[in-house]
Amino acid sequence: MKLLLKFDFTKVCNAVLEQRLEAHQLKYQQTAFGEIELLDKVSEEKLDLFYNDINDFGIDVVKDPKKIVIQKIKDVIVDMVFNEKDINVKTSVYLAEQLNENYSYLSNLFSEVTYTSIENFIILQKIEYTKILLTKEELSLTEIAFKLNYSSVAHLSRQFKNTTGITPSAFQRIIAKRKQIN
Structure with missing residues (x-):
């Protein structure tokens, strides 16, 4: 059986950090996304253990x-x-x-x-999110373009093709075929 999972990356990251900080008995305060302040003085050895632990989850300090x-x-x-x-x-x-x-x-x-530029990084993130939304098949390309503040569907389609090498509709056909095979 294949399951399609949806992730809220912020919640996942926060939950992993919270769990690992508590496991290492580190008192902390989250000051921003991806940023915490340790409230007590911590030895280098204890910090190294914590760093190695969270590294297993793909989190680096x-x-x-x-x-x-x-x-x-x-x-x-x-x-x-x-x-x-x-x-x-x-x-x-x-x-x-x-x-x-x-x-x-x-x-x-x-x-x-x-x-690379900040603008290019934003485009890459928007295209990644577009792929996720297209995979879910809940929104049309027009709705996705509106949701991501594109001026038009054509603009999103151009950026999608320039970034991935294929059109959004070709991407959807590939995903549909993969789902049929599995």
């Missing part, structure tokens, strides 16, 4: 200051796209406000470290 900012940018974007934040300002303004930094600084740093 970021130590490089530039990479910390990059991870925060990615977290805000993923949260914005996958949790369907209704943002009434430009993405650049939203990122600057959320991270309390100048957008030019964020944009330049992101490009320097990741070799």
